[in-house]
Amino acid sequence: MIVAMLLVATPAMASVTIKARHLPKAYNGPPTIEATCCAVEVNFTSDSNGQVRAFALDINVDSNFIIRAIRDFQSGPTIQKSPNIRGYGIFPGSFRDVVDPNNPLWTDPNYNPVAPAKDADANHQGLGTSGITVELGSLYYPDTNKPDQNGVLFRIEVIPTKFGAAKGNVHLAVNNARGGVVDADGYSFVKDTNLFLMDTEVNYPKCFPCWTPYGAAAGSQYAEWLAVFEPNCWCGEVYTNWRTQCKGDADGKKETFSNFRVYKSDYAKLASGWAKTATQLRADPNGICADFDHKKETFSNFRVYKSDYARLAAGLAKTETQLKPWCPVP
Numbered sequence: 001m002i003v004a005m006l007l008v009a010t011p012a013m014a015s016v017t018i019k020a021r022h023l024p025k026a027y028n029g030p031p032t033i034e035a036t037c038c039a040v041e042v043n044f045t046s047d048s049n050g051q052v053r054a055f056a057l058d059i060n061v062d063s064n065f066i067i068r069a070i071r072d073f074q075s076g077p078t079i080q081k082s083p084n085i086r087g088y089g090i091f092p093g094s095f096r097d098v099v100d101p102n103n104p105l106w107t108d109p110n111y112n113p114v115a116p117a118k119d120a121d122a123n124h125q126g127l128g129t130s131g132i133t134v135e136l137g138s139l140y141y142p143d144t145n146k147p148d149q150n151g152v153l154f155r156i157e158v159i160p161t162k163f164g165a166a167k168g169n170v171h172l173a174v175n176n177a178r179g180g181v182v183d184a185d186g187y188s189f190v191k192d193t194n195l196f197l198m199d200t201e202v203n204y205p206k207c208f209p210c211w212t213p214y215g216a217a218a219g220s221q222y223a224e225w226l227a228v229f230e231p232n233c234w235c236g237e238v239y240t241n242w243r244t245q246c247k248g249d250a251d252g253k254k255e256t257f258s259n260f261r262v263y264k265s266d267y268a269k270l271a272s273g274w275a276k277t278a279t280q281l282r283a284d285p286n287g288i289c290a291d292f293d294h295k296k297e298t299f300s301n302f303r304v305y306k307s308d309y310a311r312l313a314a315g316l317a318k319t320e321t322q323l324k325p326w327c328p329v330p
Contacts, residue, residue: 052183
């Protein structure tokens with residue numbers, strides 16, 4: 001019945017705007033999402049002429065990005081999660097494959113708005129690729145429990161396919177095969193002249209990765225990188241001379257005829273920065289490069305200390321090949 005509700009379509013007059021936006025750094029979102037760099041929010045607004053019953057959308061990103069995860073959606077019947085947020089928590093394809101109607105578990109991690117990739121009319125292959133189809137419906141009774149006429153549908157994590165600065169676009173389109181945007185009666189669709197889709201640009205100008213497992217949450221490597229004034233030497237996957245920085249290479253150079261990446265000059269850098277804070281190290285352009293573990297130590301917040309010495313000792317007299325995987329590492 002739910003699938004049929006989304007697939008039957010005749011014209012209606014409601015006006016609906018669906019907008020994607022790359023969230024600003026000021027966004028104070030859940031800790032599970034890299035809100036300072038990865039989150040793209042998809043929200044909607046419908047006018048007073050109609051109530052949206054369901055959405056079926058294709059979301060694509062440019063080829064240098066992937067859609068890694070989907071977050072922050074309502075799950076289950078209207079107001080299942082919060083009495084103050086009335087949203088869209090019925091996902092037909094996922095419902096079919098995951099939910100036991102007699103004993104629904106709305107918190108199942110496999111129950112989400114992404115249409116199963118095996119469905120012929122789903123977009124691409126799903127999460128982890130450059131395109132997904134999402135479908136969100138609502139079931140409500142009485143009318144006082146119906147979804148709001150505007151709000152957040154979901155947020156997605158969009159990340160570049162390689163380290164370093166990247167820019168691209170998130171594109172929205174209606175998936176008519178799975179119902180498009182369905183009006184409150186459950187069978188009329190919002191026609192193109194009344195439907196406004198607004199794409200967004202994603203822009204990552206930084207060289208250090210800000211997504212899991214590097215993360216944007218407090219205490220993550222990315223947060224630490226910001227705290228020490230964004231040094232290039234931590235960005236080994238972007239700047240090849242710093243590939244082994246996190247293994248004890250403080251100067252970004254090879255030493256001896258054996259091309260050791262961690263040797264005497266690296267020890268000298270560590271000794272120079274020993275027991276200093278990020279502010280104290282800022283006077284030396286590469287002083288923070290001796291912070292190999294990308295963490296603070298002691299109550300004094302020393303950036304170069306015992307655990308950094310341990311990393312240098314472990315990498316001493318080794319070549320770049322011997323020190324793989326390259327930095328940064330989780």
